[in-house]
Amino acid sequence: MNADRPSAEKRAVVLLSGGLDSATVAAIARAEGYAIVALTFDYGQRHRAELVAAERVARAVGAVRHVVMPMDLRRFGGSALTSDIPVPKDRGSDEIGRGIPITYVPARNTIFLSFALALAEVEAAADIFIGANARDYSGYPDCRPDYIAAFERMANLAIAEAVEGRLKIRIRAPLMELGKGDIIRRGLALGVDYGLTRSCYDPDASGQACGRCDACLLRLKGFSEAGIPDPAPYAG
Numbered sequence: 052m053n054a055d056r057p058s059a060e061k062r063a064v065v066l067l068s069g070g071l072d073s074a075t076v077a078a079i080a081r082a083e084g085y086a087i088v089a090l091t092f093d094y095g096q097r098h099r100a101e102l103v104a105a106e107r108v109a110r111a112v113g114a115v116r117h118v119v120m121p122m123d124l125r126r127f128g129g130s131a132l133t134s135d136i137p138v139p140k141d142r143g144s145d146e147i148g149r150g151i152p153i154t155y156v157p158a159r160n161t162i163f164l165s166f167a168l169a170l171a172e173v174e175a176a177a178d179i180f181i182g183a184n185a186r187d188y189s190g191y192p193d194c195r196p197d198y199i200a201a202f203e204r205m206a207n208l209a210i211a212e213a214v215e216g217r218l219k220i221r222i223r224a225p226l227m228e229l230g231k232g233d234i235i236r237r238g239l240a241l242g243v244d245y246g247l248t249r250s251c252y253d254p255d256a257s258g259q260a261c262g263r264c265d266a267c268l269l270r271l272k273g274f275s276e277a278g279i280p281d282p283a284p285y286a287g
């Protein structure tokens with residue numbers, strides 16, 4: 052099935068949202084010597100500016116291929132990101148860290164990783180990088196180490212290239228235990244331009260961040276910890 056497979060080049064599939072975490076993960080993968088196959092989902096998210104950001108980041112990191120997969124999760128709804136439920140604003144960090152917020156998208160990482168696995172098999176890429184983080188998103192069940200480890204076990208039972216012994220899939224989540232400030236410092240050391248990235252769940256029509264949703268507040272906290280201003284544009 053892989054007669055037209057690219058040769059010795061070491062490839063990795065990187066889930067690239069256009070946000071700060073996945074841009075950092077892409078830079079880590081590149082620093083480890085991988086040619087990057089970026090995968091972005093146009094899932095009907097209300098924060099469309101993220102998709103434009105993903106294209107910028109894919110170019111900046113020199114991705115050999117960037118797939119933007121359409122997948123309308125608004126058909127399901129069930130999240131503030133994919134329905135008309137308002138995005139929570141001005142929550143304190145205690146509140147953000149507690150429980151599963153309404154911005155959780157049902158089974159999102161399982162959906163995304165499943166597509167990444169299919170792409171990894173086609174590309175003969177053993178490594179799949181994801182920006183999952185258990186520190187700031189402790190409420191998201193699909194951002195925990197146990198979940199990532201279980202998906203990896205499943206992946207190696209699921210695809211022909213693995214069961215026939217040609218590929219051993221590894222799910223790489225290098226940000227799992229890092230705080231936002233550490234993530235930003237790591238990315239800056241690798242030359243990430245965070246001005247290319249967008250994190251806001253609820254940007255205005257021109258793509259400017261609200262500065263008040265959980266994603267904005269965590270991001271701003273991270274830049275404050277790292278001791279530099281956020282180069283992304285904010286409304287007002």
Ligand SMILES: [Zn+2]
Binds near residue numbers: 250252253261264267
């Ligand atoms: Zn925001």
